[in-house]
Amino acid sequence: MSRSAGDDRRREIVTPEGLALSLTLASRGTRAGALALDLMLMLLAAGATLAVLGEVFGGLSDARTADSGPAQLLFVVLVISAFVLRNGWFLLWELGPRGATPAKRLLGIRVVGREGARLTPEMVIARNLLRDIELALPIVFVAMAPTGAAGTAGWLAAAWFLLFAAFPLFNRDRMRAGDVIAGTWVVETGRQKLAAALTVGEAGDGGRYAFGEAELAIYGEHELKTLERVLRDGRAEVMDEVAAAICAKIGWTPPGRDAARAFLEAYYRALRARLESGLRFGRRKADKHAA
């Protein structure tokens, strides 16, 4: 069976009910994208806060002198909102039921406890307290080092902090430093619509095709899945090709382009019935190479 590109990002956890659930870790690219998007949203939020404050305080005439009460209050509000925005943006969003900042949600990823542990507020706090050394400091030092202001020490510090920034590149679970000390993963949420069943309703072929044991025994679950995908995509030329390939294999004459869909649906239904009845007796046939 072919392994898809996401396979090394797949992690199995076991729920308290004893069910193995698979999670897919978010790719590094997705996470970098979410970060960039979140930073942009933070800028927007900062702009909105400033606009609101300007609106509120701009109307007070004595706010223009630095020592007046309103000016002081404005300064206090500014400092506190800057602190909350800088340190609270990620924190407060991730504490919510979605476990995701707006950008994470948009890109379909969220924070979860590592190895299926329950996500706690402490974890979310811990993972977000480390953002400074992973983001702000590397940028500051990398920008500063080439100016030569700090000499060799500047370069060393830059390399040191780059190590933190690049942390997700060095471990299989794509954890950044904050994830390591918090015990968290970032995974894909993977919403999935329930697609209509292919095999419900009257058979499209009206019972024209009947397949024997020998004709169905050549394929396994992998081929069934591929066939389902072909049917769901519904592209005429592909269906025609696949129908011709199956017919060549079982020694039938190809049904022709117009009847390809009906033929494939009938074959899919028959193959699935056969494989599923095998499952009930404990026989699995993974693909055409399996015995």
Next chain:
Amino acid sequence: MSEGGRQERRQELGVHGALTRLLGRAGGQEAAAISAATLRSDRFRIDREADWRRLEAIVGRLEAGRLRALSDEDLTALPVLYREAVSSLSIARETSLDAAALAYLEALVRRAWFQVYGPRVTLGGWLRRFFGGEWSRAVRAIGFDVGIALLLMVLGTVAGWLLVAGDPAWYAAFVPAEPGEVRVPGASQAALRGVLFGHSGESGLAAFAAMLFGHNAQISLLAFALGFAFGVPSLMLLVQNAGMLGAMLWLYHGRGLTLDLVGWLSIHGTTELFAVLLSGAAGLHIGRAMAFPGRRGVLAAAGAAGRRASVVMIGVIVMLVVAACLEGLGRQLVDETSGRLVVGGAMLAFWLWYFYAFGRGRAA
């Protein structure tokens, strides 16, 4: 939910399903679909689809945080529906080759699992727990690291004093020279006194306090975060701060103002230095767990230490808010040494009591 309750609920669902099948239009369609389905796996799916969709709707509303949009009925049904979906998925994995239903169930169970086993505390509930003992417990849990950090601070202060006493040129290394700074070696007693007293009439105190808080909080977060590098940078930051304290003490000592400086510092310093001490200790705690993880893996050790330390750090932010208010407001309003010492001492006593005596008897 008890076994009996689940039974009852299941019956209820069953009766409900039968009724809609008999009476409703949707039920009629469903019955027709079942008769038309030839594959067992399709019948399995059609039988349960309504419950899956109901679970999906409930989970969607939970994710959106719209708890009020959920009826009590839905809330009690959630665990039952979740378990049904779990069992559907494990049955489907063994008996069904319906890829669409399998993928849907897998995603649905995962989403429901996040909600059913997600964080169960509200922000308010968490804060109550935090102030009601969790913070104190976390501080006690990193006691060893607090001890090391305290030792380093004392050593740093002594070293700062001794170095500057030996050669005043060291002073500039501890206290960064800023234009207009009067606190330099050789400064007159009057000049040094001027820094300590006589600012009670000044305005802009609230703004000053806010600025102090913003600055200090960001620094202590940094001290904590740097602990991740095996704790070394956290300690360096601690020692440097303590060295500055030692150098200043030496300077004021030389002009006979030691007690006045201590008073000036202590009104907010007992709180602020305590907070700095805790942030350094929290950083060190993580660094130590990573350097010496013990029998657990590095990841498990770092995770446990990180969660404990992050609780301490939220507390540090709270302490720094208090310290900034004391420094920005209290120090200018209380303009004499004994009053400052009383306030500083009382704060220290309070923190010691809160961290080391409060909530000790209660279970963790």
